[in-house]
Amino acid sequence: MSVTLACTHGVIDIDLFWKDTPKTCRNFIELCKAGYYDGITFHKIVPDFMCQTGDPSGTGRGGLSIYGSRFNDEISAKHSHDKKGVVSMANFGRNSNSSQFFLILKPSPHLDGKHTVFGQVHEKSLVVLEKMQRVKTKNYTPVYPVKLFVAEVLDDPWDGQPLPPGAKIPLKPLEYKSWKNTADIVLRLNKPSSLERTLLKMGSIAENKIAELII
Numbered sequence: 001m002s003v004t005l006a007c008t009h010g011v012i013d014i015d016l017f018w019k020d021t022p023k024t025c026r027n028f029i030e031l032c033k034a035g036y037y038d039g040i041t042f043h044k045i046v047p048d049f050m051c052q053t054g055d056p057s058g059t060g061r062g063g064l065s066i067y068g069s070r071f072n073d074e075i076s077a078k079h080s081h082d083k084k085g086v087v088s089m090a091n092f093g094r095n096s097n098s099s100q101f102f103l104i105l106k107p108s109p110h111l112d113g114k115h116t117v118f119g120q121v122h123e124k125s126l127v128v129l130e131k132m133q134r135v136k137t138k139n140y141t142p143v144y145p146v147k148l149f150v151a152e153v154l155d156d157p158w159d160g161q162p163l164p165p166g167a168k169i170p171l172k173p174l175e176y177k178s179w180k181n182t183a184d185i186v187l188r189l190n191k192p193s194s195l196e197r198t199l200l201k202m203g204s205i206a207e208n209k210i211a212e213l214i215i
Contacts, residue, residue, distance in 0.1 A: 003154065007128065007147060020076040021118040024074050024089060028119075031065075037056075039147065040148050041058050041146060045142055054101045067166070073115075081109060081115070083120075088103075105133055
């Protein structure tokens with residue numbers, strides 16, 4: 001297990017193929033550690049196909065990588081879109097990866113060679129994907145937000161190592177009028193535990209934390 005995603009419908013555990021797709025996995029892990037994914041939505045859910053997230057803007061057109069705006073594909077012959085729960089990079093065409101990724105809901109071989117497969121959802125977490133794909137959508141956008149509250153890294157093969165040359169953590173756009181991003185500010189200042197991070201995103205202790213900062 002490498003990364004855990006705490007979402008509206010439950011927890012999704014993911015194993016990463018970091019040895020086969022090191023650049024992609026390094027980007028994903030660093031963004032998770034930086035809180036880049038915390039509080040964003042699954043902006044696109046297509047039943048019997050995939051659930052997509054990773055864009056802080058929630059539009060499907062945003063997101064940055066640690067390597068800048070875009071980085072190249074890492075297509076590996078070892079991995080394909082051959083089973084439910086495969087985790088793959090969303091892109092805008094060849095060699096245009098950023099922060100967005102998707103989890104497939106059934107084998108989708110037509111994606112092979114076009115998208116970088118970099119992980120697999122644990123079998124016990126597949127039930128969460130089933131719940132997610134049943135939500136009401138309009139033009140494949142959930143009518144009621146499906147949130148990714150917290151992305152937590154459990155196993156980091158690059159722990160303690162500096163970022164690759166030229167890489168940097170991208171800034172997450174903040175909309176200060178939204179409650180979600182008020183909680184984000186508190187998170188950055190206080191660096192609470194994973195449990196507190198989840199609770200903050202759900203709005204249950206944010207008020208107290210903000211009051212402490214003001215006082």
